[in-house]
Amino acid sequence: ETGVTQTPRHLVMGMTNKKSLKCEQHLGHNAMYWYKQSAKKPLELMFVYNFKEQTENNSVPSRFSPECPNSSHLFLHLHTLQPEDSALYLCASSLDRGAEAFFGQGTRLTVV
């Protein structure tokens, strides 16, 4: 248990669905991250939030929409996804940007 909780753990969605991934941390961290982990590919940083402000968006398609209502919660809203978006989505937090990160267990997303 790292202190970062992601829900749901598994999600199957159709290409026309809208769903959201949730991440929660009560570690007092100020930075939160979304990563995508696909088979046979390096870990991809998607979004960075620092003190609730988005500081980085690594050319992520608009069908992925992050939201950070407060420093403890991070969401990833999904709509009209493609099958190639199927992956493990990992949330992480750190005390500040660049400090050691604590990861959640991830959400295994399958787009059908």
Added chain:
Amino acid sequence: GNSVTQMEGPVTLSEEAFLTINCTYTATGYPSLFWYVQYPGEGLQLLLKATKADDKGSNKGFEATYRKETTSFHLEKGSVQVSDSAVYFCALSSSRNAGGTSYGKLTFGQGTILTVHP
């Protein structure tokens, strides 16, 4: 920009064998270095870290030494167990500039799959 290169996997060993997973990096500033481990079906867990040159990070029998002269942070374990089977990620963060203000982000290597057989 920052980058991390890990040795290609997968690595397959017998129980009690010696493990080395190579990691080299390029970075600006004063990076901190990390090894993360990912067990099947789980997220990444911090295994060990080193924040300055010549520091040695250690945990659960694993060790890595921050070598600035060779820009390396190789992971070693003297005697692996079946339970060490996992994916190992080397990472760096240029977390602090000369003024001590954190500004960086984590950069990960591609991961190395380790399988240990009984």
